[in-house]
Amino acid sequence: MSDHSFLPAWREQSLGRRVFLRVSAASAASVALIAAGCTDTTTTPTPADPYQLALPAGDSGLVYYAYLMALAQTTLYQKVVDAPPTDLTTAERAVFADLRDHEVVHKQTLGYLLDTTGATQLVPTDFAFNLTKFTLSTRAGVLAAAQQIADLVAAAYPVLLPLFTTSSVPQRTILLKMSSVQARQAAAVRDMLMPGSFANSDVVDSAGQLLTKTPTEVMTALAPYFAPYVISVASLAVPV
């Protein structure tokens, strides 16, 4: 068990793991005692899932949720900037550099909202957005991956913002300012993959409104990439 100083959500989680360790150590000890006293069979205690991470309730959980989305975006865009496919044009590489920079700004800002000191580790050290399920060696693969993530995040914000309580003015305002930039990013990525698809009918309804995704839908979509960690949004304000 590492000694990371987690914020409440993750502290709860790490406390859970700590409790688990203590309990399992005790049960292991009692098993050992029983084993010593009775039989020579060994029993392995069933561990609680150390990869189950629950977003905290309330507004900080919403900021965490946005932070995880920004983390996913920065990871993807950084990889494209670091190792662009050979058929990605110079202009497109510049766009990805901007996407990366904007998302670094978002991720840092959201992290700052969660802990102004920067001393707190916001996610476990081995937590990552895993890119292996994407095909990032071709332009088509990169743009498909970027469109999937950019559209997902853009669709998350109109649901996320109304969930904030009225007392969290700075947080809500900052995320509101980010939300339209997410929309711009999604449109830019779509236009690279298929020119003119910036607001196609697969993302806009007949009333001219963006099709949205709930936190549950977003985290389900991101789950394969956050594995082995499993993010629970059950504590967020309804509707999750």
Place this chain on the structure above:
Amino acid sequence: MNFFNIIDLLAEADPDVLDRFSSRRAVFSSLGTVAQRAALATSPLFLGALFQKAYAGTASLPTDILNYALTLELLEADFYRQFLAAGQIPAGAATDAITVIKTHEDVHVDYLHKAVIAAGGTPVTGSATAGIRFNPSLLPATYADQLKYAQVLEDTGVRAYKGRAAELIGTDLLTPVLQIHSIEARHAAHIRTMRGQQPWVSLGDDLAADASYKAAYTSGVASSTKTVMALGGTTYGIPSYNPARPSPPESNLQQGAAGTKPAVLITTGIGSITYTADDAAAAFDEPLQAAEVLDSSRAGGLLA
């Protein structure tokens, strides 16, 4: 009980609280003599009444906000009608894109029109010849210049929705308004791409440096005392312009101020310096107050 301490605490949670009170100064004067007021001010009942008045739909009614949004959508829809009718748009991708955007503005108009009625209000109206419409004498002759107006309208639309969203908190209207806001941002990104500009508002934007258009990207208005708009066959209220707190310009690098809480400089204050000032500004779109949007230096100046 320290009354001003309560106000200070409220101001931390709600930066608009002082506006709410100043616009409700009548509450104080309606309570009778100075002596009566002094006595009342120590009473919890008085505070309850004061806050109820201050927070009971102070800024605007939902119908006012919807009519404000409808005003902008009518302006945009009529602009795109004239833009397409002028026949300067190259056939193919460009015409297709403007047609898609026009369709969205039309259905936004339809949605907001019905929403105003559903909320018990009278919707503002506009057509090609009357009410809220784009001033045809302002439509430039060339496609390239017409596209500049499209960019300004879309970028301003994003800022306008952002500026009023907080007033819809707690209503069923907030999510749809944010969904529309998001689509305006997609339109803006595409128009900017058509113009060879960055899809996001950037410090290097050509129009941000162009005297004719840069007002859309700056802050504040010279003077505005409007609180009622008489447009499109009806009237609706807008919050009075607060010259002490003009909206941030799009080049803003500081975020997170609220009440007495200071803003943070995004370029250096959040623990990473791997990005430029341009990135720090482009990562956030800034709001505009209604009075700023409807001022003659911005969208208000484009109305017929």
